[in-house]
Amino acid sequence: EVQLVQSAAEVKEPGESLKISCRGSEYSFTIYWIGWVRQMPGKGLEWLGIIYPGDSDTRYSPSFQGQVAMSVDKSINTAYLQWSSLKASDTAMYYCARHKDSRNQYGGFDIWGQGTMVTVSS
Amino acid sequence: DIVLTQSPDSLAVSLGERATINCKSSQTLLYSSNSKNYLTWYQHKPGQPPKLLIYWASARESGVPDRFSGSGSGTDFTLTITSLQAEDVAIYYCQQYYSHPYTFGQGTKLEIK
DSSP states (O other): OOEEEEOOOEEEOTTOOEEEEEEEESSOGGGSOEEEEEEOTTOOEEEEEEEETTTTEEEEOTTTBTTBEEEEEGGGTEEEEEESSOOGGGOEEEEEEEESSTTSOOSOEEEEOOOEEEEEOO | OOOEEEEOSEEEEOTTSOEEEEEEESSOOEETTTTEEOEEEEEEOTTSOOEEEEETTTEEOTTOOTTEEEEEETTEEEEEESSOOGGGOEEEEEEEOSSSSOOBOOOEEEEEO
């Protein structure tokens, strides 16, 4: 079964760093763009950006540029989203998702991870 | 950034009736070179990740019941659910992939009347 499996929920304090993961399985991980989507409590979906595992080409939303960093380790079919200094406002559910069409960004996200809840509180 | 505005924000429909959700874009999502509209629709239920329903504005994703359909072109799009079922209660989002950032609409909450 094609799937994305995300890392477990995290509870952190403001100022701490964090890296969450998203592992793909049962498909050619390197040829499908992976995106990250945020859902703050009680709010809608927000597009953070996308990364192409084949060459780590990355596109960020201007709203999140400099706030988060996306990376991949294609040797283990895993994408990452990281923060260097968390804020309380980063508290949210974070989803990774795969673009439907291989090698391009078309068709929306057809495969989603289960989500990673990040809670930032002192 | 392209702004997607959904209407209504919430909707209550009786079982077996039709539900219609609209999505209006601040810019055209129709790419003239291939005549395709770069818009998707998702269904999002509590405790689950979103689910892709429609892509290219009107193409139904594999496994999605045919009571779900998408229509529209350019800047105005519609998701229609004919014969509403109890399991269709969810929040529905449109998203554009015409230009970065690939923005979402604010969501429409669909409930049973």
